[in-house]
Amino acid sequence: MKIVIIGLSITSSWGNGHATTYRSLVKALTSLGHSVLFLEFNTPFYAANRDLPHPSFCELGVYDSFKSLQSDFSSNVQNADLVIVGSYVHDGIQVGEWVQRLAQGVVAFYDIDTPVTLARLKSGNCDYLSPALIPKYDLYLSFSGGPILDELEDKWKSPNAKPLYCSVDIDMYYPLSLEKKWLMGYMGTYSPDRQPPLDKLLIKPAETLPASKFVVAGPKFPSEVDFPANVETIEHLPPHRHCEFYNSQRFTLNLTRSDMIAAGYSPSVRLFEAAACGTPVISDTWNGLDSFFTPNQEILLVEDTEDILVYLQDLLPEEAVKIGKNARKKILKHHTSQIRASELVLYTKEIINR
The missing domain is CATH 3.40.50.2000 (Glycogen Phosphorylase B;)
Known part of the structure; x- marks a missing residue:
């Protein structure tokens, strides 16, 4: 599949857990034979603290405004088999509306902050997702499982709310014989x-x-x-x-x-x-x-x-x-990244087949 992910950051892990989550997932998707374009807004704090400025396992696009995102990457979004918009994305509501209008493949929202997002939606203080967008996403991927998935479908009218928990790149995390400092x-x-x-x-x-x-x-x-x-x-x-x-x-x-x-x-x-x-x-x-x-x-x-x-x-x-x-x-x-990537592919194929 051709996959486009618009996320908070994959280049900087400073002060956020999104980057390591995206890195392990995208690396695994690539190893399964899919091509991934990751797009992130050029946030000054992350730009000054990039610990992976050139990821080797995906194509990277950094944009300076919603206008430049549209002008530079419309064809990628339009022709992708799967487009994912993540939580905390800059101008996320605008981005979500644009993706939903333009994309011809499956469109998903990946919420790495689901309980925070729902609390913000209830208070009317969420700047990256609106209640009107949720039913129009083919798939709501949630970092949280359990009863919150039912709430997403019953109250917020998501057509498909699925768990996509964080995962581990086992090439990077494994036992070592080290002194216990x-x-x-x-x-x-x-x-x-x-x-x-x-x-x-x-x-x-x-x-x-x-x-x-x-x-x-x-x-x-x-x-x-x-x-x-x-x-x-x-x-x-x-x-x-x-x-x-x-x-x-x-x-x-x-x-x-x-x-x-x-x-x-x-x-x-x-x-x-x-x-x-x-x-x-x-x-x-x-x-x-x-x-x-x-x-x-x-x-x-x-x-x-x-x-x-x-x-x-x-x-x-x-x-x-x-x-x-x-x-x-x-x-x-x-809970390896390979397992999580396979789950994402399965969710996507179910929607495509349906």
């Missing part, structure tokens, strides 16, 4: 709703265990966030260093945005990446998590500081290693 680490962009659980589940344990080393990697943390001396901070880690990062921890912490917790069935790309490396994951809890990983066998779930201290201090090393290995097996069976 940190007892536990966390990777994620700062957000106000995730800071209280980070305080509770990493900063307080670090204060309780001053002889142990911890790490937090992610941009946009304000200066008023007070990390203990035994917590190393890294502003940004490019994706090619993620594997080493996860493999250098005895445990990794997964924290979920409040909107995603409320919706449930919303695994993060960092959760899958860490599991693919065989690093034991300690996570907050949300509905549907047990449909991705079996608690106590493939993942460790906590609610407060005392819970996490029990695992950090008392869990036998061989038990932790076993949990990490079990989680990696689950990733390889259900």
Whole structure:
């Protein structure tokens, strides 16, 4: 198939999880024999922080305005078998209307932020998707599964709402025999709703265990966030260093945005990446998590500081290693980028055949 994706960014992973998601999916689509053109708006912040300016696995188009998108790429959109518009795309409503008018193939919306999008739609504050656009997309691809898919079809009138969860490029995420520099680490962009659980589940344990080393990697943390001396901070880690990062921890912490917790069935790309490396994951809890990983066998779930201290201090090393290995097996069976690309192709072919 000829596929066009208009997404937030594939060239810069700074401050967003979209880039790694698109990279793994597009690379897998290309390996399956499809041709992909990825189009992204020339956002100044991402333009200044591009860690993959020239992806080798797809054609790239960077546009400066909606007008230039139309003038430069209309024929590509018109002739594609599948056109995907992603969440948080600049002028996304205009872009969606244009794609729906022009494209002759299947038109899909890929929502990497489904609970946030629906909350914005309800408040009338969504600038990349409107209620009127949803029924006109042939396919609504959602980062969240479970009941939210029924809501998309029943309330918002999507003709086809399907899960397309994040995935892992297993060429980039795998176990390594490295020194465990940190007892536990966390990777994620700062957000106000995730800071209280980070305080509770990493900063307080670090204060309780001053002889142990911890790490937090992610941009946009304000200066008023007070990390203990035994917590190393890294502003940004490019994706090619993620594997080493996860493999250098005895445990990794997964924290979920409040909107995603409320919706449930919303695994993060960092959760899958860490599991693919065989690093034991300690996570907050949300509905549907047990449909991705079996608690106590493939993942460790906590609610407060005392819970996490029990695992950090008392869990036998061989038990932790076993949990990490079990989680990696689950990733390889259900959540690789190859599997996700095949799911997307299947969804598209069902619509074409129908």
